[in-house]
Amino acid sequence: KDLQIAIDGPASAGKSTVAKIIAAKLGYIYCDTGAMYRAVTYKALQDRIDLTDEQAVMQMLSDTKITFIPGEPVQKVFVNNQEITKEIRQPEVTNSVSTIAALQGVRKRLTVDQRKLAENGGIVMDGRDIGSTVLPNAQVKIFLIASVDERAERRYKENIQKGITTDLETLKQEIAVRDQKDSTRKVSPLTKADDAIEVDTTSMNIEQVVAKILEIVAK
Numbered sequence: 001k002d003l004q005i006a007i008d009g010p011a012s013a014g015k016s017t018v019a020k021i022i023a024a025k026l027g028y029i030y031c032d033t034g035a036m037y038r039a040v041t042y043k044a045l046q047d048r049i050d051l052t053d054e055q056a057v058m059q060m061l062s063d064t065k066i067t068f069i070p071g072e073p074v075q076k077v078f079v080n081n082q083e084i085t086k087e088i089r090q091p092e093v094t095n096s097v098s099t100i101a102a103l104q105g106v107r108k109r110l111t112v113d114q115r116k117l118a119e120n121g122g123i124v125m126d127g128r129d130i131g132s133t134v135l136p137n138a139q140v141k142i143f144l145i146a147s148v149d150e151r152a153e154r155r156y157k158e159n160i161q162k163g164i165t166t167d168l169e170t171l172k173q174e175i176a177v178r179d180q181k182d183s184t185r186k187v188s189p190l191t192k193a194d195d196a197i198e199v200d201t202t203s204m205n206i207e208q209v210v211a212k213i214l215e216i217v218a219k
């Protein structure tokens with residue numbers, strides 16, 4: 001009842017898809033923390049800020065209102081009242097977000113927001129460091145993985161629906177680079193929490209992954 005459910009894992013492992021379904025089934029809030037890092041990245045790119053300049057990024061953040069509205073089918077994202085829900089999925093944002101996510105100040109800020117959202121439980125939160133850092137006391141921690149080939153293929157199919165036609169090999173490269181950056185950064189890198197349960201989704205469909213996680217939640 002009113003649990004905190006943390007779902008972490010590398011890029012394109014299916015976290016957001018299953019997290020959304022599980023939240024809907026349990027009547028919980030769904031929180032996509034990647035969207036928060038993406039929103040900051042989008043704004044920094046728009047303002048042409050050097051993404052490695054922590055001071056400049058923090059200055060921008062303090063002057064910017066970023067709003068998340070949890071909801072169906074997607075969590076809506078706004079910067080200074082402009083909706084950027086779609087824009088944060090653009091390839092330019094995807095390929096720059098790991099740089100922003102490595103900034104300690106940004107992580108600190110977003111972690112505070114994420115903990116606030118989760119304080120009353122009843123939430124499924126997906127990201128990279130939820131089980132390890134943001135919600136270390138979450139009752140359920142899942143670490144979703146899949147082979148890089150499988151993940152690239154999933155991303156490819158998703159992209160086609162959005163009219164993006166990046167080839168499979170490039171996607172594979174991009175996913176590998178992002179995972180590498182996310183796992184090697186100094187501040188709360190992508191890691192499986194000691195008490196997280198690893199679920200390899202390589203040869204599972206969405207329904208099977210959802211069933212598996214609900215089984216873990218029920219225990």
Ligand code: C5P
Nearest residue numbers: 033034035037097098101127128129182
């Ligand atoms: O989940 P998604 O692929 O949208 O996340 C985008 C990026 O945001 C990740 O590649 C990572 O750099 C960053 N991120 C993070 N910590 C989280 C969630 C996302 O560093 N909890």
